[in-house]
Amino acid sequence: MDFRDTPEEAAFRDEVRTWLSEHLVGEFARIGGGRGTADEEFWDIRMEWERKLGAAGWIGLSWPEEYGGRGATFGQQAIFNEEYVKANAPGRITFFGEGLLGPTLVAMGTEAQKQRFLPPILKATELWCQGYSEPDAGSDLANVKTKAVLDGDEWVITGQKVWTTFAHHADWCFVITRTDFGAPAHQGISYILVPMKQPGVTYRPLRQMTGAGEFNEVFFDEARTPADMVVGEVNGGWKTAMTTLGFERGTAFLSMQLAFEREWRTVAEVARKNGSADDPVIRDRLAKAYAGVRIMAYNGMRMQTALAKSGKVGPEASIGKLYWSNWHRNLGELAMDILGPSGQIVPAAGDGEYVLDDMQRSYMFSRSETIYAGSSEIQRNIIGERVLGLPREPR
Amino acid sequence: MNFAFSEEQEELRRSVRRFLEDKSPATEVRRLMETTDGYDPKVWSQMANELGLQSLHIPEAYGGQGFSFVELVVVLEEMGRALLCAPFFSSVCLAGNAVLNAGTDEQKSALLPGIAAGETIGTLAFTEPSGKWDANGITMEAAPDGSGGYTLDGTKMFVLDGHVADLIVVAARAAGTGGTEGISFFTVPGDSAGLTRTALPTMDQTRKQAKLEFSGVKASLLGEAGAGWAALSKTLDQVAVCLAAEQVGGAQKCLDMAVEYAKVRIQFGRPIGSFQAIKHKCADMLLEVESSKSAAYYAGWAAAEDNDELPVVASLAKSYCSEAYFHAAAENIQIHGGIGFTWEHDAHLYFKRAKSSEILFGDPTYHRELLAQRIGI
Numbered sequence: 182m183d184f185r186d187t188p189e190e191a192a193f194r195d196e197v198r199t200w201l202s203e204h205l206v207g208e209f210a211r212i213g214g215g216r217g218t219a220d221e222e223f224w225d226i227r228m229e230w231e232r233k234l235g236a237a238g239w240i241g242l243s244w245p246e247e248y249g250g251r252g253a254t255f256g257q258q259a260i261f262n263e264e265y266v267k268a269n270a271p272g273r274i275t276f277f278g279e280g281l282l283g284p285t286l287v288a289m290g291t292e293a294q295k296q297r298f299l300p301p302i303l304k305a306t307e308l309w310c311q312g313y314s315e316p317d318a319g320s321d322l323a324n325v326k327t328k329a330v331l332d333g334d335e336w337v338i339t340g341q342k343v344w345t346t347f348a349h350h351a352d353w354c355f356v357i358t359r360t361d362f363g364a365p366a367h368q369g370i371s372y373i374l375v376p377m378k379q380p381g382v383t384y385r386p387l388r389q390m391t392g393a394g395e396f397n398e399v400f401f402d403e404a405r406t407p408a409d410m411v412v413g414e415v416n417g418g419w420k421t422a423m424t425t426l427g428f429e430r431g432t433a434f435l436s437m438q439l440a441f442e443r444e445w446r447t448v449a450e451v452a453r454k455n456g457s458a459d460d461p462v463i464r465d466r467l468a469k470a471y472a473g474v475r476i477m478a479y480n481g482m483r484m485q486t487a488l489a490k491s492g493k494v495g496p497e498a499s500i501g502k503l504y505w506s507n508w509h510r511n512l513g514e515l516a517m518d519i520l521g522p523s524g525q526i527v528p529a530a531g532d533g534e535y536v537l538d539d540m541q542r543s544y545m546f547s548r549s550e551t552i553y554a555g556s557s558e559i560q561r562n563i564i565g566e567r568v569l570g571l572p573r574e575p576r
Numbered sequence: 577m578n579f580a581f582s583e584e585q586e587e588l589r590r591s592v593r594r595f596l597e598d599k600s601p602a603t604e605v606r607r608l609m610e611t612t613d614g615y616d617p618k619v620w621s622q623m624a625n626e627l628g629l630q631s632l633h634i635p636e637a638y639g640g641q642g643f644s645f646v647e648l649v650v651v652l653e654e655m656g657r658a659l660l661c662a663p664f665f666s667s668v669c670l671a672g673n674a675v676l677n678a679g680t681d682e683q684k685s686a687l688l689p690g691i692a693a694g695e696t697i698g699t700l701a702f703t704e705p706s707g708k709w710d711a712n713g714i715t716m717e718a719a720p721d722g723s724g725g726y727t728l729d730g731t732k733m734f735v736l737d738g739h740v741a742d743l744i745v746v747a748a749r750a751a752g753t754g755g756t757e758g759i760s761f762f763t764v765p766g767d768s769a770g771l772t773r774t775a776l777p778t779m780d781q782t783r784k785q786a787k788l789e790f791s792g793v794k795a796s797l798l799g800e801a802g803a804g805w806a807a808l809s810k811t812l813d814q815v816a817v818c819l820a821a822e823q824v825g826g827a828q829k830c831l832d833m834a835v836e837y838a839k840v841r842i843q844f845g846r847p848i849g850s851f852q853a854i855k856h857k858c859a860d861m862l863l864e865v866e867s868s869k870s871a872a873y874y875a876g877w878a879a880a881e882d883n884d885e886l887p888v889v890a891s892l893a894k895s896y897c898s899e900a901y902f903h904a905a906a907e908n909i910q911i912h913g914g915i916g917f918t919w920e921h922d923a924h925l926y927f928k929r930a931k932s933s934e935i936l937f938g939d940p941t942y943h944r945e946l947l948a949q950r951i952g953i
Contacts, residue, residue, distance in 0.1 A: 182585075182646055182877050183578050190577065256577055449953055458953050461945070467953055468944035472871075472892045479870035482579040490580065500863040558852070564862055565855035569835050572850040 184482070186260075193257050197264040204233060205270050214269045214440060221395070223271075224350075230271050231305035240279050241303045244287055248299045255488045259481075262436035266443065277309040277347065278302035282355050285425045289413050298353075298374070310377070312342040312356030312399065313422070320559050322357075323366040323419065327401060329358035329373055334408045336373055338381070338401040344553065348384040348397035351377050356401070357422045360415055372418035372425075374410040381405060391545045392535035426555065435485070437505060438477045441512070444543065445474050448516045451540075457519045466515050473508045480504065499568050503560040506550040513544030579873070581650065589650045595627055596658035602922050608661035609781035609925075613740050615662040623662070624694025630668055631692035634676070639689030645814070649821040649876035656825030656933075659782050659925055663697045663737035669818040670736065670811070671698025674745045677814075678761045678799035678807035687743065687763065697740055697766075701732035701788055702747035702808065709812070709938040711756040711805055718748040718760060718795065726762060726797060728790040734936075738786030739775040742766045746795060747808055756805040762795035769793070780932035782925060813890035815937055817879045820872040820890075820897040823933050827868055827897070830904040830926050831861045834911040841913075848911070857907050864900035871896050888950045895943035898934040905930035 186194060209230050212223050234240050243258040244250025253261075273279075283302045286295055301307035318324040327340025338358055348354070354375050361369030375382070381404030386394035413421035449467055452458040458467065480501065487493065517524050520540065528538050537545060551557045565571040581589070599619045608614055623629045633648045634640025648668075655664060668691065675687045675698070690696030706713055716730035728748055738744065744766055750758040764771065772789040799807060835858050838849030848854045875893035878885045905927040909916040916923040934940065 182581060182873070184874075184877060186577065259577075453953065464948045464953055465941060465944050468895075468948040468951070471951055472896050472944070472947065475889075475892060476867045476871050476896060479579070479874045480867060482577060483870050483873075485577070486579040500866055503859070504863055504867065558856070561856040561859035562852065564859035565849070565852075569849075569855075569858055569862060571835065571838060571855050571858060572847045574850055574852065575846060 190256055190260060193253075194260045194264060197261050198268075200237060200239075201264060201268045201270060204237070205268055209233075209271060210269075212271045214266060214272055214443070221393070224274075227271050227274055228305070231273070231275050235275075235303055235305040238303075240275060240305060241283060241299070244283065244299070244303075248287060248295055249303045255485050259435060259485055263439055266436065266439035269443075274347075274350075275302065275305050275308065277311055277351075278307065281311060281425050281428055282309050284428045285355075285412065285421060288424055289421055291409070291412075293409065294374070294412065307352045308347060308350050310345050310347045310351035310354045310399075311425075312345060312354045312375070314344045315341055316343055320556055322422070323370065325357050325359055325370065327356065327358045328362075329356075329360050329371060331408060332405075335405045336375075336408060336410065338373065338375055338404045338406065340401050342399040342401070343387070343396075345384070345397045345399045346395055348377065348399045349386070353377060354382075354399070355412070355425070357418055360418075364416065367419045369416055370418040370422065371415050372412045372421035373406060374412065375401070375404055375406045379404055390548065391537055391542050393542075435481050435501075438474065438481055441477065441505065441509060442474045444509075445470055445512060448512060448519060448540070451516070452519045455519070455521070457521070463515075463519060466518075470508070470512050470515055473511075477505055477508060499560075499564050502554060503557050503564070506547070506557060509543075510547040510551055513540075513547040516540045517544050579870075581646070581873075585647060585650055588647060589654060591627065592629070592651050592654040593657075595623075596654055596660060600658045600660045602659075602925075605659045605661055605782060605925065612775050612784075614737070614782075614784040615740070620662055620694055623664070624692075629664065630694045633668075634672060634688050634692045638676075638684050639692040641692075644880035645817065645876045646873075646880045648818065649872060652818050652821040653825035653828075653872070656822030656929075657829045659826070659929055661782050663699070663740060663784075665783075665818065665822070666699035666737040666741065667691055667694075667697045669815055670700035671741070671743060671745050673814045674700050674761060674807070674811045675798065677810050678745075678804060680799060683763075683798055690743070696742045697737065698743040698745060699735055699737050699741040700745045700747070700811070701735045701738060703732065703734045705731055705733045707734065709942060711759060711808075712754070714747050714749055714759060716746070716748040716790070717751050718762060719751065721794070726795045728762065728764065728793045728795045730790055732788040732790070733785075734776075735786050735788050736936075737784050738788050739773045739784065740766075744771075744788065745798065746790075747804060748795075750802055753802070756809075758802050759804040759808060760801050761798035761804045761807065763798050764790075764793055764795045778932070780928040782929055783932055810886075812937060813886050814879050816890040816894035816943065817872070817875040817886075819933055819937060820868070820875060820893040823897040823901040823930070824865070824868045824872045826926055826929055826933070827861075827865045827901040827904040830901070830908040830923075830930075831858070831865050833923065833926075834858060834861065834904075834908045837912055854911055857911060861904045861907055864903060868893075868897040868900040888947060891938075891943040891947040891950065894938065895940040895947065898930075898940045898943075901930040902934050 208226050238251055241250040242253040242261055246252040279302055286298060315325050329336045329338045354377050356373050356375050358371055358373055359369055360371040381402050384397040384399045387396045387398055388394045452463055457463045566573055628641055629651055631640040632643045636642040672691050675684060691698050704713055704715060718726040718728055721727050744764045746762045746764055770791040770793040774787045776785045776787055778785050838854050839847055841848045871893040875889040878889045909923045909927055912923055915921050
């Protein structure tokens with residue numbers, strides 16, 4: 182047990198810091214890290230920054246070298262994430278490719294798929310979105326109805342997806358489709374890569390409670406994609422989909438802790454300034470939130486060590502998503518209580534638009550975090566059944 | 577960065593667990609908790625002679641083995657799991673650390689080898705009838721006796737194993753001082769003239785407490801006169817870490833018991849663990865138990881390093897692990913239903929230990945206030 186950097190880790194940290202200090206300047210530095218994954222502001226500058234990261238080899242750091250990654254250890258990836266957040270560098274927008282599809286392809290893709298799709302993810306020249314949820318397939322994801330039918334050497338896809346972040350920016354979508362309507366729910370699903378920019382794909386932004394419209398409904402109306410765009414087996418896509426979800430719920434969120442800790446500091450600063458930090462109840466809640474965000478870091482470090490040692494994560498990993506989403510939701514509520522009446526006033530936007538400030542947006546947006554990527558209730562089922570070995574619900 | 581125990585530390589855990597399964601099964605816990613002394617001297621000697629537990633983290637120069645708080649955390653976690661009835665916490669964590677933090681080299685050489693060998697049972701008497709865990713709780717005054725010694729008058733309460741301790745480390749203050757000023761440590765033999773020791777009937781029978789009444793008791797100064805607060809504050813941080821480690825072990829045991837029962841108890845024709853109402857309780861318990869481990873282990877490392885983070889992480893771990901243990905112990909009873917409410921079932925032993933541990937050395941609210949101050953809120 183030792184939380185200090187090894188000499189190799191220290192050297193790597195130095196390399197990251199040096200690069201960031203040299204490149205995170207001008208308009209890139211001005212954006213700051215407060216922008217969430219899906220935030221639309223400064224889109225062009227953020228894309229340019231992503232390409233700079235890609236060119237310097239910072240995207241896909243831990244991917245194998247044969248696919249253009251740097252083969253970095255989990256420890257190095259964590260150091261990069263840490264320094265990145267500390268430097269207040271712009272919020273990342275290539276998450277779906279780098280964090281979800283890329284690792285899924287490395288694990289399960291064909292050689293041709295890897296050669297075709299991994300390089301543009303690494304250079305941030307192609308953006309991805311995730312086609313999972315449907316109006317009738319939320320927590321019950323295996324109930325997807327979007328249909329894919331093979332027509333010669335192409336799949337023809339028809340159906341509707343929902344909650345699709347970045348649909349309007351994305352070049353490609355990884356879609357889970359039903360390819361066998363006669364099979365049991367989990368056995369008739371295929372995981373297919375579909376180009377977004379084609380006549381058979383349309384989308385409509387969904388305005389959410391924050392007032393913004395980061396999520397979309399996506400309509401596939403006889404959209405087409407080549408037959409070899411299936412990841413994993415045809416009708417065996419459930420396994421692929423779960424592999425992706427494993428990344429989404431597990432390691433992909435490790436880097437969020439530092440941003441959360443920064444958010445906590447902002448909230449504590451407001452409490453100090455407006456005097457609410459003198460209130461014993463607020464002090465208690467602030468201290469509890471601090472303990473919570475530090476423990477999130479400790480949990481993350483245990484998980485990283487387990488990954489580095491065995492390539493497998495322990496029970497502490499399965500709790501990650503449930504833990505951070507609840508913590509963040511509570512922080513949002515604390516922030517509103519600290520702000521008091523002034524927090525209830527939306528910043529004046531000249532054109533009468535409903536635009537929230539950072540704390541208000543975080544307070545609102547965190548309501549989605551206990552729902553997306555498997556709701557807290559689904560997470561508890563997974564923990565109960567797969568970690569604790571409790572019997573499944575009879576179906 | 578490496579956040580895992582070494583193979584040697586895991587082996588230590590296994591051997592302590594085997595030992596406690598053998599020497600401290602529920603039947604022994606129940607036998608000892610009904611006694612006044614509250615421990616088995618034979619097992620106490622075996623702990624010292626066969627496993628060397630009392631000497632583990634004491635430096636070699638003072639008769640110990642020179643391991644660190646990380647190893648101590650492992651041992652305490654197992655003791656918490658087994659509800660070990662023994663004055664280990666009092667002797668090693670309280671008296672041992674207080675002497676290490678406050679004593680001169682000569683005093684450490686005189687006092688620690690006995691603790692390390694399990695021949696001396698020590699404890700720390702600092703809390704008084706007010707039940708305060710901070711410097712203001714210390715009102716007992718130490719009067720110089722004119723020949724280099726001191727005399728103590730007053731009452732110390734909630735002294736862990738105070739009725740069986742051979743060596744009592746006492747925190748008292750100079751007349752006319754207040755707050756963190758003027759506090760000193762003293763040592764007093766358990767059988768001193770003028771010292772009346774009364775065992776207190778405790779709700780948690782697995783950890784004994786005593787009232788100690790001092791009436792002109794002769795005491796020797798430990799360390800420097802009037803400069804005791806720094807050492808006491810550090811001792812209390814270390815003690816918070818130790819208690820958090822014990823709590824982790826107890827909480828894990830409660831989770832294990834609850835999950836095991838939820839798998840076998842059939843109602844409505846199916847195991848109750850298949851109902852989400854029960855499954856989700858267990859999932860939340862796992863989240864809290866795993867998080868408690870992360871907090872307590874990290875705090876153990878900070879204590880081993882004796883670094884600047886210790887005060888913050890000590891209060892962080894104590895507040896979190898206290899609530900996690902209590903929650904796990906309470907949910908364990910709920911999941912067991914009626915059987916969990918009986919004297920025969922062990923659930924209440926953990927429920928009671930969880931509450932006594934939560935309150936000892938400051939409850940979660942107290943520690944979160946300390947945490948708030950320590951992080952500058």
